[in-house]
Amino acid sequence: MSLSRRHAVTATAGLLAAAKSLSGAGVHAQGSTTPEVRKAIFGFIALTDAAPLIIAKEKGFFTKHGMPDVEVNRQASWGATRDNLVLGGGRGGIDGAHLLTPMAYLIHMGRVTQNSQPVPMAILARLNTNGQAISVAEKHKPLGARLDASPLRRVVNSESKFAMTFRGGTHDLWIRYWLAAGGIDPERDVSTIVVPPPQMVANMRVGTMDAFCVGDPWNAQLINQRLGYSALITGELWHNHPEKCLGMRGEFVQQNPRAAEALTAAVIEAARWCDIPANKQEMCEILARRAWFNVPVTDIIGRMRGEVDYGDGRTVTNPDITMKFWRDHASYPFRSHDLWFLTENQRWGILPENLETAPLIAQVNREDIWRAAAARAGVTNAETPSGTSRGRETFFDGKVFDPENPAAYLASLSIKKLSAA
Template identity: 30%
Template sequence: MLASMPIAASLGVGSIKAAMQTSFTVSHNGNGITIGNALYEQLQSVANSSIDIRTGVALKRLIDSRSPELAPLRFAIVYPYSSHNYQLRDWLSRAGIDSDKDVQIIVVPPVKMLDSLKLGGIDGYCVGEPWNSLAVEQGVGHMLVTGYEIWGSTPEKVFGVNSSWAEQNQATYLAIIRALEKACLWVDEANNQSELLNILSHPDYLNCTVEQLVYGFSAIKPKGQFDWPMKAYQRFSGPNINKPLPSYALWIMGQMHRWQQLGDIKSLNDVAEQVYRQDLYYQALGLPQEKGNTDWHLSIEDESTWLDSVASGKIRLHPDGILSGFDK
């Protein structure tokens, strides 16, 4: 599931409250913000440079110049409690765009986003691959920025389970984590990616051609006109990828608070520790607990200001995805 979903479910945010947890991160990266040709042409007319378009400055300029009688520009995301939603809103806000007032953000299933863009139902979207690259390849859109360029390398998909099930079936749960680690190592092996794409292209999965799926994988050089920045490729294996980071749970809760999705929480540390289970990751793989494993913990003083500090931009992510300290 999406990396934020176990947190949302555990807190009862947008769903029935049910304790969930993850002990394994499946992937990092893979998101992007893409807009349709019509909007891109409008941005070109008000931009001083391509940087203005990539940073959203031109979009802000265009929105300010539009007649109030016009319907707001419409952007799609895959789920309200997702990195797609938070990355899109963060990107818009950096350009001075109010994501609740200046644009309309709606939910569209990933497989329907490209058609919605073609038909003019939406002006742009934030989604994972291959839907950004396909828009570029088919000549119906322009990818402006990758999720990596917004937040750095961050968890995208995790293996989430019901916490009660995990407690009652721990041997099975730990075995699945070990199997997932082997699967992720297999996925990242260059020699296996052709077979992987053949599997993913099946009608029961993504129902795309292999050629449409090559984007976003570092081991396969795309043949089309768009090539992902090397650091922004999807990554599936390695301790820095697969280890569930409680610090990221804190970051996600900060984003939920920033966009008015979060209620009162007694202890951010407790939620992060209960949902993102580093201890079970180490146990499953037979790894020793790292020293300083609680370095991510917030002090009592910082717990009281953390959410507002994230919302106000005083806390950012480093390019490698590690939480930065307070901007004091």
Template identity: 35%
Template sequence: MNEHEISRSNAPEKPVLNIGFMALSDSASVIVAATQGFAEKHGLTLNLHRQTSWAGLRDKLLNGELDAAHSLYGLIYGVQLGLGGAPATDMAVLMGLNQNGQSINLSQPLQAAGVTSGEALSRYVHQNESRLTFAQTFPTGTHAMWLYYWLASQGIHPLRDVDSVVVPPPQMIEHLKAQRIDGFCVGEPWTAKAVEESLGCTLTTIQAIWPDHPEKVLGCTQAFVQQYPNSARALVMAVLEASRFIDEDEENKRSTAQLLSSHEYVNAPLSAILPRFLGQYEDGLGHAWQDAHPLRFHAAGAVNMPYLSDGMWFMTQFRRWGLLRSDPDYLAVARQVQQIDLYREAAQELGMATPEPMRSSQLADGTRWDGSDPAAYARGFALHALSGDSLESR
């Protein structure tokens, strides 16, 4: 049997899968897997379905219209825990899709008013009676948690000092133009496009807050994994190989960025996708740099392990901001959601490294996260939800 043949025992039970994605640069590995032969190599046909909102993507995962999807980490865990308006459903993180590549931007009027740093934003918020409105992409999602984390690190209480609204990623630019929002946290290419169109500035990248932070995942329901284990493993193998391909060299990144720019995928100018895809940043304030922690999809397997500690971190933030009213069994929930055994099988069959499922990270505010005591970590922040605070309706 050659490498392109699949044994009958490992053949996907469901060879045609419907895969959801959002118009974001970090959907790249899923799109490359579906369109560049990686899925076929593993006996799959992946039908891609671009979604207009994370809520819609979630609902289609739950009702079976989508088999798996490019997903927010916090979306998967929110559904697992019954948060954010969906019934509690057992969910699965098959693998990590990327690290880094998200930012927080402020509007042009704030920039013109000299609000070009966290310290300036904090002064503005506390000295002005009018409340600022920040957009994120989903109530339990990655961008909500990054936004709240960073605002709090600047002394701005995200539930009491500012307003927060949900806006789908591709709509951020129009909301900024219409001055319905004063800033946002979102993935690329939308922060780069805002800078390119002189609609404000990038105040911080999320990798400046947490270098090589967890970002999007390949998510599905537990029911899918249980019913179609071979299909799930084949899907992981296809996306893993696509991830490795993207990260192999600059030419592959350039060709992938070109693919993403097309109308059916991200539908954004290559000039907004490619530079930050390559780690080349401009913030709209006259600064340009080569980022030490650019958007990455594989990094010899370091990106793709569904780390237990990554899943646990999002639950600590749910607890911090009042979405969870008590501490869950953080490790037990993560062990249920993160499909570590399936991931290891797929990676080892491809000869890829499989890191340990707990990792340690130093965040910019001086905190260290290693998953060893999540309940204490969640309680250890100076700013957190108080009685009466709630994110449920936000």
């Protein structure tokens, strides 16, 4: 049996198991709302979009919803996060995580796990929209690359290093989109490499990289250390784009549906708290602590307030294009957004072009749990989206993604790498 065929068989078996394990709330749907367990173990990466998870712990929202023993543990990289999710909380790993949204699907399908073994996953909420940046080395500042990456074409080659945090993850997709829109093929014209978020600035300092895409505080820290500038913040690339998610092992959700709902309610309350302007200073002081990020508050607070210093003479104050945790339905896991992530992974050959996306999204995306959790957290109907799609999305270069016709979106992109495997 060929490798691709064997992978397809393994993945299919895993998806069938996932469909069973992630279907509905099961026998626990009736009766008590008391969580089945008091504890869950989450992982986080030192990025500001982990704030709802950290604040839910620090401000007692997990305890409020009957989960007083929740742990939120730092992870060294997204690869370590994946490995600990595969292990699971009962075997020394984690039950859930602050997670790059596409990772939930890649783990679920066994695309990034050892021996291609699928590990059923569930997306319970989005943790944020906007809030990432693409930063460029100081040596390239005179070229003036901003939203338009094309000025870099004069100096880059196949050895030029453009860093992101996980193959197929959000940062990978943002930097690829930006490069391709500027006529730079990320597969042929440059080298894309994986670097954990906390190591981005250190790698730029030693001169080994040309640019990187990551969340904060690392872009602001790069500028504060005069090592580079932000060409753009990703809210300019795609306004109100989805980013991280609250991902959990499907097994935990299936066995503990009331606990999954309680955990999601706590994170929803934390997201609302994080988006209150009066709470920004306290939030950033919490995140900056040694237990969490161990960075100066000044590396966090500006962009959390919507104040962006690009490091090239440009400054802007616009909270609408910077990180959101609750505003404009930032917490809701729109299925149309999951479809875009899958489509972009098809674009770059990470997922096969003929992938059946609808049943996959139905297995992983648990917007039903989000809605039950939102009601539990006291969210009004006015704050809850009426449907599971946000509709057509327009990008900075004029490209349009219509979730009703993703094939047309793919066809409109001149730079891509498709795969049938």
